[in-house]
Amino acid sequence: MPSNFIKSIISGDVRSGQTPQVVTRFPPEPNGYLHIGHAKSLCLNFELAAEFGGRTNLRFDDTNPLKEDEEYVRAIEEDVRWLGFEWASLCFASDYFEEMYERARLLIQKGKAYVCDLSAERIRETRGTLTVPGQESPFRNRGVEENLELFTHMKRGEYADGAKVLRAKIDMASPNLNMRDPVLYRIAHAVHHRTGDAWCVYPMYDYAHPLGDAIEGVTHSLCTIEFEDHRPLYDWVVRECEMPNRPRQYEFAPLNLPNTVTSKRKLKQLVSERVVDGWDDPRLPTLSGLRRRGYTPEAIRNFERAIGVSKSNSIVDERMLEHFVREDLKLKAPRTMAVLRPLRVVVINYPEGQMEWLEAENNSENPDLGTRTVKFSRVIYIEQDDFMDNPPPKYFRLYPGNEVRLKHAYFIRCEEVVRDADGRVAELLCTYDPETKSGSGFSGRKVKGTIHWVSADDAAPAEFRLYEPLVRDGATDESDSMLTRINPNSLEIVQGFVESSMKSAKPYDKFQFFRHGYFSADPKLTTPDRLVFNRVVSLKSSFGV
RNA sequence: CGGGGAGUAGCCAAGCGGUAAGGCGCCCGGCUCUGAACCGGGAACGCGGUGGUUCGAAUCCACCCUCCCCCGCCA
Numbered sequence: 001m002p003s004n005f006i007k008s009i010i011s012g013d014v015r016s017g018q019t020p021q022v023v024t025r026f027p028p029e030p031n032g033y034l035h036i037g038h039a040k041s042l043c044l045n046f047e048l049a050a051e052f053g054g055r056t057n058l059r060f061d062d063t064n065p066l067k068e069d070e071e072y073v074r075a076i077e078e079d080v081r082w083l084g085f086e087w088a089s090l091c092f093a094s095d096y097f098e099e100m101y102e103r104a105r106l107l108i109q110k111g112k113a114y115v116c117d118l119s120a121e122r123i124r125e126t127r128g129t130l131t132v133p134g135q136e137s138p139f140r141n142r143g144v145e146e147n148l149e150l151f152t153h154m155k156r157g158e159y160a161d162g163a164k165v166l167r168a169k170i171d172m173a174s175p176n177l178n179m180r181d182p183v184l185y186r187i188a189h190a191v192h193h194r195t196g197d198a199w200c201v202y203p204m205y206d207y208a209h210p211l212g213d214a215i216e217g218v219t220h221s222l223c224t225i226e227f228e229d230h231r232p233l234y235d236w237v238v239r240e241c242e243m244p245n246r247p248r249q250y251e252f253a254p255l256n257l258p259n260t261v262t263s264k265r266k267l268k269q270l271v272s273e274r275v276v277d278g279w280d281d282p283r284l285p286t287l288s289g290l291r292r293r294g295y296t297p298e299a300i301r302n303f304e305r306a307i308g309v310s311k312s313n314s315i316v317d318e319r320m321l322e323h324f325v326r327e328d329l330k331l332k333a334p335r336t337m338a339v340l341r342p343l344r345v346v347v348i349n350y351p352e353g354q355m356e357w358l359e360a361e362n363n364s365e366n367p368d369l370g371t372r373t374v375k376f377s378r379v380i381y382i383e384q385d386d387f388m389d390n391p392p393p394k395y396f397r398l399y400p401g402n403e404v405r406l407k408h409a410y411f412i413r414c415e416e417v418v419r420d421a422d423g424r425v426a427e428l429l430c431t432y433d434p435e436t437k438s439g440s441g442f443s444g445r446k447v448k449g450t451i452h453w454v455s456a457d458d459a460a461p462a463e464f465r466l467y468e469p470l471v472r473d474g475a476t477d478e479s480d481s482m483l484t485r486i487n488p489n490s491l492e493i494v495q496g497f498v499e500s501s502m503k504s505a506k507p508y509d510k511f512q513f514f515r516h517g518y519f520s521a522d523p524k525l526t527t528p529d530r531l532v533f534n535r536v537v538s539l540k541s542s543f544g545v
Numbered sequence: 546c547g548g549g550g551a552g553u554a555g556c557c558a559a560g561c562g563g564u565a566a567g568g569c570g571c572c573c574g575g576c577u578c579u580g581a582a583c584c585g586g587g588a589a590c591g592c593g594g595u596g597g598u599u600c601g602a603a604u605c606c607a608c609c610c611u612c613c614c615c616c617g618c619c620a
Contacts, residue, residue, distance in 0.1 A: 002567080002568095029620055067619075129547090225614070226614055253550095306567095307569095316557055317569065330581090450578050540581065
């Protein structure tokens with residue numbers, strides 16, 4: 001991993017002997033699926049610890065049963081593994097409920113916490129504002145015994161939700177709102193996905209997180225910058241709860257991408273309102289969506305490594321992400337031919353009934369991928385875009401009278417354009433030159449363009465799914481108009497053909513379709529008799545249309 | 546005078562007092578059976594601003610400007 005400020009800090013701690021073994025953790029709340037932004041944290045935590053010979057836990061921050069679900073736990077585990085990370089321990093904040101409860105009693109005994117009967121509304125009103133200090137709760141000075149007893153009753157579920165909370169006794173006049181007697185425990189008669197109905201009180205993030213870190217022996221607790229002003233509270237909890245381990249929190253800037261929804265709430269909304277086809281819709285930046293789209297773990301990891309780590313707000317150009325998939329798939333994916341929008345071509349001087357199998361390398365830059373054969377015959381399909389009636393100056397594909405090369409085959413010349421009743425191009429009549437066969441070493445004349453094609457009697461029907469951003473510009477802010485900015489063209493479905501050699505494509509099989517881009521067989525829609533390819537990313541093009 | 550952060554080329558981002566890495570993107574040329582890839586080359590910054598310290602500052606000091614976060618019994 002390239003140099004960054006967190007790595008420098010850890011490096012210093014290791015060198016000074018302060019940190020014999022680096023321990024980090026990735027702490028998702030199981031209330032949604034992981035997305036590309038989480039991958040940044042994932043990579044940071046796992047790769048950094050690994051670099052220093054340390055370990056990383058996967059810890060679910062499951063302290064709010066109202067929002068969490070087992071489904072998310074499974075999905076998150078799968079995504080973390082898919083990215084290629086192995087956790088040292090699988091942990092749950094809920095595993096520590098008992099210890100957290102005991103530490104809370106310790107806080108009460110030390111006079112550092114109290115049970116407050118104020119309503120949520122009153123607590124808000126007495127918290128003060130950014131510029132006005134808060135007011136102390138009338139329950140702030142209850143005795144230790146009374147607090148202990150009330151807290152016990154809270155735990156037993158003897159009060160209604162919201163009737164009471166346990167608060168830290170810190171400083172209602174602190175300029176840092178987080179220190180104004182923050183709530184540590186709230187009452188919730190809810191069924192927890194792991195502890196069932198064993199608990200009626202649940203710890204808040206600010207209390208549970210530092211304790212979870214300390215219990216696990218985490219040395220460096222990495223989180224995003226919005227938690228920066230929670231750090232004094234984090235330290236307070238660790239100190240006042242007298243935890244033997246003293247983890248340190250460090251904050252980094254989260255990843256932002258243009259035209260990308262990375263708010264869990266919004267992703268959830270898109271899924272529940274069926275704007276998309278589930279959490280793994282290929283248009284989503286979720287890891288499961290990217291996986292289904294055809295992105296690879298390596299591409300995502302290399303991307304995360306390349307964007308670096310700092311504390312400044314930033315928006316990373318999405319072309320960077322695209323660059324890293326292209327780079328990863330370049331040598332891995334076989335390069336085959338697919339015609340997305342077919343135009344029929346009859347090679348009029350190629351004998352009817354004749355055909356031949358041509359040899360084609362699967363990846364000219366990676367011989368290990370071997371070769372395959374491609375059928376050539378009298379009738380073929382080419383791309384509609386590869387023919388123009390009245391081409392602009394620099395167009396070197398097919399047009400009346402022009403000659404191009406058919407990839408892996410022959411030169412063909414456009415002799416005649418056949419039109420339908422509306423005058424539109426229906427098919428092309430071309431001639432081929434047998435002398436120009438690929439691999440023959442022919443050098444008699446050159447041709448400017450090479451186009452791809454598929455023989456009509458060898459073409460396997462296939463569906464291609466082309467994607468554009470799900471939301472338009474400006475849709476990443478927190479305003480509620482996201483649904484009004486959905487891009488109606490985010491998914492375009494096109495029916496065309498691929499070489500018959502691809503009939504056996506399996507889910508997630510990846511190809512570079514010549515001159516189109518990288519495609520991946522859709523895992524949900526591809527069946528033995530139906531081929532569906534998702535376009536991962538197009539090829540770059542310097543051809544200005 | 547609420548508190549906490551951040552400002553280095555179009556976008557990320559190194560640098561930590563010695564005279565501006567790298568990646569993405571962009572432009573030009575070469576090569577090419579993918580207008581891809583690849584290979585050359587290039588443009589673009591003097592480091593938010595102003596003062597100051599210093600032989601020398603993006604790096605130190607002062608002041609200023611701009612942007613982001615914080616008033617959930619969410620995380």
